[in-house]
Amino acid sequence: MRAFLYVFLTVILFGCQQDKQKTNDKATSEASGQASGTQGMESTGNATNVYWGDTHLHTNLSLDAALGGNTLGLDEAYMFAKGEQVTSSTGLSAKLSRPLDFLVAADHSDGMGLFQSIEAGEEWIMNTAQGKRWNSMIKSGEGAEASVELIKAFSQKTMDMEPNDPELQKSVWSMTVEAAERHNNPGTFTAFIGYEWTSLIDGNNMHRVVIYRDNKDKTINYLPAVTYDVQDPESLWKHLSAYQEQTGGKVLAIPHNGNLSNGLMFAETRINGEPLDESYAKERSKWEPLLEVSQTKGDGESHPFLSPNDEFADFETWDFGNLDFSAVKTKDMLEHEYARSALKLGLKFKNELGTNPFKFGLVGSTDSHTSLSTADDNNFYGKTPHAEGGADRWKKPFMASDKGTIYDWQSVASGYAAVWARENTREALWDAMKRKETYATTGTRMTVRFFGSFDYNQDDLDNLVDKGYEKGVPMGGDISNADGKSPSFMIHAVMDPEGGSLDRVQVVKGWANADGTLGEQVYDVDWSGDRKIGSNGKLPAVPNTVDLEDGSWDNATGATELKTFWTDPDFDPAMEAFYYVRVLEIPTPRWTLYDQLKYNIKMDDEVPLTTQERAYTSPIWYSPN
Structure with a gap:
């Protein structure tokens, strides 16, 4: 990972905050004598x-x-x-x-x-x-x-x-x-x-x-x-x-x-x-x-x-x-x-x-x-x-x-x-x-937050977690009562310190039309570098920098973190809809490349040697009622 040092401090600081919280959680649990769990108790409060x-x-x-x-x-x-x-x-x-x-x-x-x-x-x-x-x-x-x-x-x-x-x-x-x-x-x-x-x-x-x-x-x-x-x-x-x-x-x-x-x-x-x-x-x-x-x-x-x-x-x-x-x-x-x-x-x-x-x-x-x-x-x-x-x-x-x-x-x-x-x-x-406050990854441990509401504004990004819960819902939640507004979403993704840097953040939207047909749209809402959306509506691909000779790659082509405020530009308050976030890393070695290098072998041409790890959040659902 030839250009990893420039992102090191930001990621480590974020990780230290996470580790500190886990340490506090452990101390709290042990002090409470939870050797056999908290059977029957409800887990309350916002997820930290x-x-x-x-x-x-x-x-x-x-x-x-x-x-x-x-x-x-x-x-x-x-x-x-x-x-x-x-x-x-x-x-x-x-x-x-x-x-x-x-x-x-x-x-x-x-x-x-x-x-x-x-x-x-x-x-x-x-x-x-x-x-x-x-x-x-x-x-x-x-x-x-x-x-x-x-x-x-x-x-x-x-x-x-x-x-x-x-x-x-x-x-x-x-x-x-x-x-x-x-x-x-x-x-x-x-x-x-x-x-x-x-x-x-x-x-x-x-x-x-x-x-x-x-x-x-x-x-x-x-x-x-x-x-x-x-x-x-x-x-x-x-x-x-x-x-x-x-x-x-x-x-x-x-x-x-x-x-x-x-x-x-x-x-x-x-x-x-x-x-x-x-x-x-x-x-x-x-x-x-x-x-x-x-x-x-x-x-x-x-x-x-x-x-x-x-x-x-x-x-x-x-x-x-x-x-x-x-x-x-x-x-x-x-x-x-x-x-x-x-x-x-x-x-x-x-x-x-x-x-x-x-x-x-x-x-x-x-x-x-x-x-x-x-x-x-x-x-x-x-x-x-x-x-x-x-x-x-x-x-x-x-x-x-x-x-x-x-x-x-x-x-x-x-x-x-x-x-x-x-x-x-x-x-x-x-x-x-x-309550579905979960997300899937393909193996990366990137950190992803996703909140939705009709009441967010751009300034809420500065206090994303508190405002996210206070004025809206996290991944897995429901929003309704548009009242003439379009839904807005706050998204924050931080790269896995042992993985690839971030290529882009996308919002995947699905909806049901009045005639019973179904639709979907993928929006690029934040990305690394100075790429621009093309005339075809697509964001150009991030370069694949994986060196097939030694398994290294260049994290400078991606971002350490991506944080954005996005409002649905095509919102129809009469339609049932859902939104979830997909976050893509830059290309990194697939396990097959690691094997090829480890065992000094040559795999068939059809075998993929690189991959683009990703995360999928649980959706946020919109209902007119």
């Missing part, structure tokens, strides 16, 4: 700090992770997330350059304990042809291949055995809860209790990560929902509702990888084929306040087919087929798979039903199956253990079927969840997730 974490990590308790060679358990996963050095499943030393603030070990609820039974060759396993085959494959070192077979058998409902033994599930769930309790340290590190609900409808991904606000006393005796027999998300919502009614606890769910659902994730009908109604809309909005928009299996903000005028929409696009690659993708599916199009569909249903079923905020997470929660391109351990390292990992098949092959070079070093909260506790972070 951003916390970084991963809401979606798998350990060797997940069947597919264990079959794929993951030997690391919950303790190692938490240790790694907290910044400690561990040894990976393939013998590599692994450590984060910066610890995370929180983690959800979201092991699959289906098949809990099944791998251990297969590996041990237990009688009930060996009585089935599949069990014998998978046991033999594990012993011969073909666990990854067995994992692919098992995923297909599970998704197509062709398993010879019952994947969910209640006693096994109870035992593994107890291990999950106890580990989270051991590693949860209010004020310093939050270990959420959670799991992944793994619905696969004919191979179409409908997965959700479930996250509890609660501690052991409420969660340990309430087993997770499973999906092998009932895969409709409405059954999960009923399960979550029953949990809250019976325990007095709180829980939410986060869908992910709509890009692998083949049009099912944001379909305009229920799973049973009936049209969406107000009851469905209210339930989905209640239980699913967030969407995981970026992870190792592709970015899910938008697609170039859906957003042809957005030159940044084709980012780490996975549009091959469904999760097990049993069916290919067709263009008519895309509208019901990506975040931006789903947010627009939500406005349409708001007009029709009175409630928006797709009113979600955004987070990123890894979905790593290695127990190593890293989205850093220069420290990427792959999606699965077979891709943790090595000169040939880029060309190994990630998924292969008669429909084609997806290779490991197409895996993405993404993403992280950023949460604005007052303190680092289960309660404060969960409450922030519920």
Whole structure:
């Protein structure tokens, strides 16, 4: 990073302020004796700090992770997330350059304990042809291949055995809860209790990560929902509702990888084929306040087919087929798979039903199956253990079927969840997730603030946070009652001190027209350098300064921070609308370039070697009513 020194002081000063707040949070929590959290208390007050974490990590308790060679358990996963050095499943030393603030070990609820039974060759396993085959494959070192077979058998409902033994599930769930309790340290590190609900409808991904606000006393005796027999998300919502009614606890769910659902994730009908109604809309909005928009299996903000005028929409696009690659993708599916199009569909249903079923905020997470929660391109351990390292990992098949092959070079070093909260506790972070005061990144740890109101003025930028809350709402909020005004927004982005400087800040707007059609517009609202908007309405691209010979780049081409006040020039007070912020870094090395340099190899020309990291905030919604 040849020109980094000139931005060093500004970024370090900002970071010191953040670290000071975290230290104060820790001292406050410890002084209050919060060793077991603040169960039942509401997290109140304006968010003062951003916390970084991963809401979606798998350990060797997940069947597919264990079959794929993951030997690391919950303790190692938490240790790694907290910044400690561990040894990976393939013998590599692994450590984060910066610890995370929180983690959800979201092991699959289906098949809990099944791998251990297969590996041990237990009688009930060996009585089935599949069990014998998978046991033999594990012993011969073909666990990854067995994992692919098992995923297909599970998704197509062709398993010879019952994947969910209640006693096994109870035992593994107890291990999950106890580990989270051991590693949860209010004020310093939050270990959420959670799991992944793994619905696969004919191979179409409908997965959700479930996250509890609660501690052991409420969660340990309430087993997770499973999906092998009932895969409709409405059954999960009923399960979550029953949990809250019976325990007095709180829980939410986060869908992910709509890009692998083949049009099912944001379909305009229920799973049973009936049209969406107000009851469905209210339930989905209640239980699913967030969407995981970026992870190792592709970015899910938008697609170039859906957003042809957005030159940044084709980012780490996975549009091959469904999760097990049993069916290919067709263009008519895309509208019901990506975040931006789903947010627009939500406005349409708001007009029709009175409630928006797709009113979600955004987070990123890894979905790593290695127990190593890293989205850093220069420290990427792959999606699965077979891709943790090595000169040939880029060309190994990630998924292969008669429909084609997806290779490991197409895996993405993404993403992280950023949460604005007052303190680092289960309660404060969960409450922030519920109110959608979150944003997603593709691995960068840039800091982003976003506020909206009808009452801001340019001078409010000088006291952005206080005025932002006092006169308006943060990301995830709602504004209404235009009263003859256009909405204004305050945005502040600060670069990641270990990443690329900032290229630009964009506001993405979506709206519903009176005739039921939907629209979108991307506005460049602030940027680095002296570039000017061209006659085509586009801002020229920032130079790509990445040196492919040594992996360096020039941060002088971008900005340390971008801060702006913007008013919608095309506002129509009669139309439902949403606004979210996308912040782009300048180009930096992708993990594939770091591998190419590390192993002194030459990858195929189709392999991208640079990337443009970004952040997506949760939207702010406008409603005429």
